[in-house]
Amino acid sequence: MHKLGLVxxxxxxxxxxxxxxxxxxxxxxxxxxxxxxxRRLALLGVPVLPRGEVGPVLECSSCGSHFGLDALDHPTTTRFSAMLRDAVHTIALAVLAAGGTSARPVREQAVSVVRSSGFTECTEEQLLSLLAALAADTGRLPGTYHDGRDGLDPCGTALAIELHEALEPLAPHLAPAGRESLxxxxxxxxxxxxxxTGPEREVLTTVGGALSLDEADTERLLAAARTPS
Structure with missing residues (x-):
């Protein structure tokens, strides 16, 4: 109680x-x-007159601090980790779907990236099965996307939607270096x-946009990735 003399x-x-x-x-x-x-006006510690409502607020059970409801917009550590894993998984599938899976180095790199994100038991077979399911839904096989000149999305509408749904909620909670890393x-x-390839570049451009990277930064990063370290 905030004391003002006896009141x-x-x-x-x-x-x-x-x-x-x-x-x-x-x-x-x-x-x-x-x-x-x-709130109530208290006299000698006894509530006597109403002074209006407060809140709602979030009260931490550990430190007792109060926060506005917008504190719930920040994901928990557990949720953030899951969002990050799902983002990497979705990016890997989108790139594979755009570029094809015939080359072993591509499949191996995709598995390595997905495993490093937290899906430690990911296998080539699992990724290929998911791509087959995606092809069945869209009627389009990996590596057979249009070049965009007929007005169709080169990375596939379904994939573009998946990328935006996985990446846009995550982007505000990532530092620029984290978004670039993805x-x-x-x-x-x-x-x-x-x-x-053209479709691969289109997918990666979509990834950059969904991560709130501007076009110049996306192009810079794609060029830098081509340069041997």
């Missing part, structure tokens, strides 16, 4: 929900209580069997 304001809190969030104060995943409150991982898959 103060007291807040009575009520918990309406709970869950897990990333606490900005603790710097990690914590449980929270979603709470609303009512694009470069896709570029390394595409380059494993030689220079970019």
């Amino acid at each position: 103060g304001v007291r807040t009575s809190w009520r918990t309406i929900a709970d869950g897990e969030f990333f606490c900005p104060e603790c710097g990690g995943d914590r449980n929270y209580r979603r709470r609303t409150g009512k 694009l470069l991982q896709g570029a390394r898959i595409a380059l494993a069997d030689g220079p970019y």
Whole structure:
């Protein structure tokens, strides 16, 4: 209670929900209580007059700090890791679908990239099965995409949608270096069997856009990936 002589304001809190969030104060995943409150003017510690409602707020169960509901927009560490794994997996599938899977170096690089993201038991067979399912849904086989001159999306509408759905929610929570790293991982898959093909470049351009990289940065990174380290 904030004391003003014998008079103060007291807040009575009520918990309406709970869950897990990333606490900005603790710097990690914590449980929270979603709470609303009512303020009352108190005389000698006894509430006597209503002074309006407070909240809702999120109260960290560890440090007790209060935050606005927008704190839930930041993914938990567990959720962030899952989003990152899914993003890498989606990029790998999109590049394979655009460039084809006939070259062993491409398949091996795709598996290596996906495993390093956290899918440690990923195999070539699993990726090829997913691509076959994708081809069955779209009626289009990997490596047979149009060049865009007829107005069709060279990387396939379904793939473009998948890329945006996987990458756009993640991009605001990644530092620029993290977003660039995702694009470069896709570029390394595409380059494993030689220079970019037209469809591969189109997919990677889509990846850059979904990651909020501007066209100049995307082109710079794709060029840099071609340069031996």
